[in-house]
Amino acid sequence: MTxxxxxxxxxxxxxxxxxxxxDVLADRERPFTAPAYSLLAGRARRFTSLVTQMHIEVCGAxxxxxxxxxxxxxxxxxxxxxxAEKLLADFRDNAMVSSARFALSVHNSPSGVYSVATxxxxxxxxxxxxxxxxAGWLEAALTALDTGVPVLLSIADEPVPEIFHGPxxxxxxxxxxxxxxxxxSGGRRVELAITGSTDDAVDALRVLARAAExxxxxxxxxxDAGARSIELGLRPATVALGHIRPGAxxxxxxxxxxx
Amino acid sequence: MTAxxxxxxxxxxxxxxxxxxxxxxxxxxAFAGVDSFSPGSAYFDFPFETALGILPSLPPAELDAAPxxxxxxxxxxxxxxxxxxxxxxxxxxxxxxxxxxxxxxxxLEHTERALAPHPRxxxxxxxxxxxxxxxxxxxxxxxxxxxxxxxxxxSTACSSSFxxxxxxxxLIDRGLADAVVVGSADSLCRTTVFGFHSLGLTAPTAxxxxxxxxxxxxxxxxxxxxxxxxxVDATRRHAIARVAGIGAAxxxxxxxxxxxxxxxxxxxxxxxxxxxGMTPNEIDLVSAHGTGxxxxxxxxxxxxxxxxxxxxxxxxxxxxxxxxxxSAGLTSLVLAVESLRRxxxxxxxxxxxxxxxxxxxxxxxxxxxRLQHVLxxxxxxxxxxxxxxxxQPRRP
Numbered sequence: 001m002t003x004x005x006x007x008x009x010x011x012x013x014x015x016x017x018x019x020x021x022x023d024v025l026a027d028r029e030r031p032f033t034a035p036a037y038s039l040l041a042g043r044a045r046r047f048t049s050l051v052t053q054m055h056i057e058v059c060g061a062x063x064x065x066x067x068x069x070x071x072x073x074x075x076x077x078x079x080x081x082x083x084a085e086k087l088l089a090d091f092r093d094n095a096m097v098s099s100a101r102f103a104l105s106v107h108n109s110p111s112g113v114y115s116v117a118t119x120x121x122x123x124x125x126x127x128x129x130x131x132x133x134x135a136g137w138l139e140a141a142l143t144a145l146d147t148g149v150p151v152l153l154s155i156a157d158e159p160v161p162e163i164f165h166g167p168x169x170x171x172x173x174x175x176x177x178x179x180x181x182x183x184x185s186g187g188r189r190v191e192l193a194i195t196g197s198t199d200d201a202v203d204a205l206r207v208l209a210r211a212a213e214x215x216x217x218x219x220x221x222x223x224d225a226g227a228r229s230i231e232l233g234l235r236p237a238t239v240a241l242g243h244i245r246p247g248a249x250x251x252x253x254x255x256x257x258x259x
Numbered sequence: 260m261t262a263x264x265x266x267x268x269x270x271x272x273x274x275x276x277x278x279x280x281x282x283x284x285x286x287x288x289a290f291a292g293v294d295s296f297s298p299g300s301a302y303f304d305f306p307f308e309t310a311l312g313i314l315p316s317l318p319p320a321e322l323d324a325a326p327x328x329x330x331x332x333x334x335x336x337x338x339x340x341x342x343x344x345x346x347x348x349x350x351x352x353x354x355x356x357x358x359x360x361x362x363x364x365x366x367l368e369h370t371e372r373a374l375a376p377h378p379r380x381x382x383x384x385x386x387x388x389x390x391x392x393x394x395x396x397x398x399x400x401x402x403x404x405x406x407x408x409x410x411x412x413x414s415t416a417c418s419s420s421f422x423x424x425x426x427x428x429x430l431i432d433r434g435l436a437d438a439v440v441v442g443s444a445d446s447l448c449r450t451t452v453f454g455f456h457s458l459g460l461t462a463p464t465a466x467x468x469x470x471x472x473x474x475x476x477x478x479x480x481x482x483x484x485x486x487x488x489x490x491v492d493a494t495r496r497h498a499i500a501r502v503a504g505i506g507a508a509x510x511x512x513x514x515x516x517x518x519x520x521x522x523x524x525x526x527x528x529x530x531x532x533x534x535x536g537m538t539p540n541e542i543d544l545v546s547a548h549g550t551g552x553x554x555x556x557x558x559x560x561x562x563x564x565x566x567x568x569x570x571x572x573x574x575x576x577x578x579x580x581x582x583x584x585x586s587a588g589l590t591s592l593v594l595a596v597e598s599l600r601r602x603x604x605x606x607x608x609x610x611x612x613x614x615x616x617x618x619x620x621x622x623x624x625x626x627x628x629r630l631q632h633v634l635x636x637x638x639x640x641x642x643x644x645x646x647x648x649x650x651q652p653r654r655p
Contacts, residue, residue, distance in 0.1 A: 004433065079393070079414065084367065084450075091453045092375035095306055102454030103515045103640070106363060107393065107414035112641025115509040121526055123507035124643060125422045129394030129412035139411070142429040163374055166388035 004145040007182035012061035013212035014054055015205065016172040024209035035174075039117040047100050048113055049083050051076060051158040054174035055110035056117065059154050062176050069120030070178070071143055072111060072152040075127045075136025077204070078160055078167075079107040085161040110156070133204050140179050150180040155208060175208040267428055267487040268498035268652060270438075271343030272593045275335030276481030276580045277312030282339055286597050289579050290625060292606040296465045296477055296581060302447055304379055307456055308463035311447060312479025312581025327369040328480075329362070330396045333444035336482040337400055343486050344404045344440055350493060351437035357408040358401040359427045361419035361443040363585035363639075365393035368448035375449075396444070408436050417548070417639030418507075419443060419585035420483065421647055424592075425505050427487055437489045443586040444482035451584065452478055458515060466551035466582075467609040468575035469560070469621045473551045479581020483589035485596075490653065498652035500596040503537070503632065506530025510642025517555055521562025523644035524548075528566045528634060531646040539567045541632055542648070544604055544622075546591045548636040549575025550582055559636065560617035570620035572628065578608035588637030588645060595633040595649050604628050 016032050018024045035057035040048060048056075055074060064070065083105045090097040104113070111124035127136045133155060140153035156174035160166035275281070277295040278288040288295060299309035314332055316322070321338060325331035347356050373386035389395060394412035401410055409430060413423045420443035427439035455461045455476060462475030487502060488494040508526030512518040532539060545567075548559055563571070576591045583590050598604055604626045613621045631651050638644045 077392075084370070087450050087454070088371065088375045091449055095453075097450065097453045097457050099454075099457035099459075102450070102457055105450070105454065106416040106640050108416055108639070108641040108643055109514070111415070112509075112514050112643065115511045115642060116513065119511050121509050121511045121523060123527075123645075124415070124509055124641075125413060125426070125507070126415050127411060127426075128414045129392055129397065130389075131394075131410065132412070135409075135411045138409070139426055139429075142426075142433050142435075145433060146429050160388070164370070164388050164391060165386070166391075 005182050006141045006144045006179045009150060009178040009180050010062045011212045012058040012176045013209065014057045014174045021209035021213035024205055025213065044113060044117065047104060049080055049104065049158065050172050051080060051156050052104065052110040052113050054156040054158070054172055055154050056114060058156070058174045058176035059114055059152065062152070062178055064152065064178065066118060069118060069122045070150045070152045071122050071147060072114065072124040072154065073127065073136055073140040073143060074108065074111045074124065075132045075153070075155040076107065076157055077128065077130065077132045078157050079128055080105050080109055081160050081164065082158055085163055133207060144179045144181045148181055150178050153177045153179055157204065171205055173205045173208055175212045177211070266490055266653065267431060267502045268490045268494040269485050269500040269502060269596060270347065270488050270494055270497045271340050271486035272499065272596050273336035273339040273484045274481070274590060274593045275314060275332065276583060276590060277314060277479050278580060280315055280317055280335040289576070289594060290601065290603060290605050292608055292625060294465065294608060295579070299452065303449060305452060309452065309456065309461045310465045310477045312477060312481070313447065314480050327366055327390055327395065328446040329366050329368060329444055332446045332480055333396050333400060333442065333482045336442065336484045337403065340440070340484050340486060341404065344406065347438040347486055347488060348405045353405050353407040355408055355437040356406045357427065357430050357436040357439040358397060358406045358410045359413070359423045359439055359441050360394060360397050361413045361423035361585050362393050362445050363414060363416050363419055364445050364448055364451060365414070366391045366395040367450055368446045371449055404440060406440060414585065415639060415643045416641060417584055417587050418637045418643040418645045420587065420589035421505065421637045421645035422507065424502065424589070424647065425507060425645070428502065428505065431487065431489050439487050440484060441487060441589070442482065442484035443589050445480060445584040445586050447478065447480040460552050462551060465609060466578055468547065468549035468551040468578050468607055469556050469614055469617060469619055470610045471612045471614040473553065473556060473614065475552050476550045477577070477581045479583045481580060481583040481586050481590055483586050483593050485589060485593065492655035495653050495655045500599055501650050501652050503648040503650040504531045504533070504535025505645065505647045506534060507645045510644065512642055515640055517558035517638065518642065519558060519561065520565070521558040523642050524559055524562035524636065524638055525565050527644045527646045528562065528636070531634065531648050535648040537632065537648060542571055542634045543628065543630045544598065544633045545571050545573045546595045546633055546635040547573050547575045548638045549577055551577065557617060559638065560619050564618055570618065572604060572622050573619050574604050574622045575607045575610070576605065578610065579605065588635065588647070591635045591637070592647055592649055595635050598633060599630050599649070599651055602627060602630055
């Protein structure tokens with residue numbers, strides 16, 4: 001039973017070490033580049049973390065109409081992990097913590113900063129954990145289908161500090177997508193691999209790059225993107241089918257699975 | 260106006276917090292109005308006065324299965340739900356039962372003890388980064404419960420558990436699950452206590468929500484779980500309540516301070532009522548977010564005054580449980596379900612003298628009442644607000 005399809009209307013991508021999604025897929029790195037985060041100013045710019053700045057960067061790049069702000073789904077595997085390291089040092093060394101730092105330590109700091117910066121009172125949520133990348137897509141798609149209007153999906157993760165003994169990548173990555181519910185229609189259907197989790201940071205980087213490139217590429221040139229696929233990490237009760245229509249962007253089709 | 264949802268049957272609830280580690284004890288002490296807070300020094304030598312809601316110890320046999328404090332806090336509720344989840348798995352199949360978990364701090368307490376050890380606190384035997392994550396306990400709990408459907412984790416500070424509930428309802432509405440175990444847990448940790456103190460938000464003594472002399476939050480630890488199922492005759496027969504509607508909105512004002520008029524709170528309460536197909540007049544009780552800070556209670560009161568054109572009875576359960584952060588919403592919701600069952604409103608402790616300037620009808624003693632629908636609020640950092648209408652079950 002197919003339960004609905006969503007269409008990617010717009011996509012944006014940012015990597016601290018790549019100039020484009022194509023560079024990620026071609027393994028072409030550049031020196032570290034900080035996001036420009038044009039939506040942030042003054043104090044907000046000073047106190048926000050890299051992961052928040054990257055979320056703001058890719059959300060801002062979608063140029064969403066401020067008069068009609070969408071519900072927003074933020075997704076992150078590691079959250080404000082660099083802020084967590086600083087807070088640990090605060091009370092370990094000084095028996096106190098910085099109030100400004102603590103205020104922006106929660107996983108939904110990026111969504112809060114975004115809603116304040118844009119004046120949007122639309123609901124936001126933050127999906128996290130090892131399968132946040134896939135669960136974020138699912139949450140955003142279901143929200144779009146539930147509400148019948150476009151939904152903003154923003155995915156970002158910053159490098160995990162060494163002290164945590166977590167993933168070792170030094171690349172910060174973010175991508176944002178404006179998803180809309182779309183009627184079922186013809187076109188080439190591409191099955192998405194649904195395998196385990198994508199908490200591996202390098203895999204996640206490539207998945208996001210592939211998604212952004214597929215959406216941007218097909219929208220720009222009308223090229224047949226059917227050969228591309230997107231891998232989503234999700235536990236196996238759900239099957240997602242990618243549905244790519246030339247010239248019309250990328251669709252993700254979610255269907256009920258009976259394993 | 261959004262179309263009303265069909266509703267979702269609540270077939271099981273579980274709570275654990277400073278009041279107790281089983282439903283019976285928690286409910287008995289909550290409705291008796293037993294003050295269960297401890298001095299902050301019972302947890303750590305903080306260089307300031309504060310009270311805390313500390314979870315009583317689990318039986319040693321249960322604790323052996325909990326590698327972290329977060330796991331122990333979660334397990335205290337999860338163990339109570341095993342029969343209900345087993346029935347749901349038998350009814351629908353394990354792959355049709357999902358697990359959606361919420362927390363604000365996840366395994367941060369475990370990380371603190373490993374990476375910022377202190378002689379006052381037990382040393383960690385082993386540290387893995389996976390134990391830090393919000394979903395650190397999810398795989399083990401889902402396995403323990405025999406749940407093999409979709410697993411998700413959410414974290415939106417103090418509204419976390421209601422955002423998880425919204426996600427769970429969507430999984431059922433879109434046919435991706437027939438039942439969902441929705442849970443939340445937050446353990447005490449130094450980051451939280453130092454952090455709220457740094458913002459001037461912790462009370463030196465026990466919290467007094469909506470009281471004239473209120474001066475801040477009492478932080479607590481706890482877990483709250485519910486099982487929601489697709490409403491069909493079989494689940495209606497077992498239902499103890501139903502989720503009638505849920506709403507969410509953002510303040511778009513400030514990261515830690517509420518909008519003065521409670522804008523996001525107004526919007527999410529109205530949306531929850533719309534989705535329940537109800538008017539404010541049909542709500543018999545509001546279970547407030549009620550943290551006990553000057554600004555938070557004033558903003559919530561302003562929002563309630565705009566939504567309700569009468570002084571609706573209001574209770575603030577954080578006076579009993581402390582502020583359990585990501586678990587706050589579901590904690591209040593489970594107590595609301597028990598209110599519906601008992602037809603009683605638990606007292607808001609220490610609210611007297613009530614702050615008359617807020618214009619709220621604060622229930623300050625155990626009060627019998629005819630209760631059909633309760634609206635529960637959960638508001639958090641980032642201006643993240645959510646409200647839920649929980650109602651008496653529909654019978655087949």
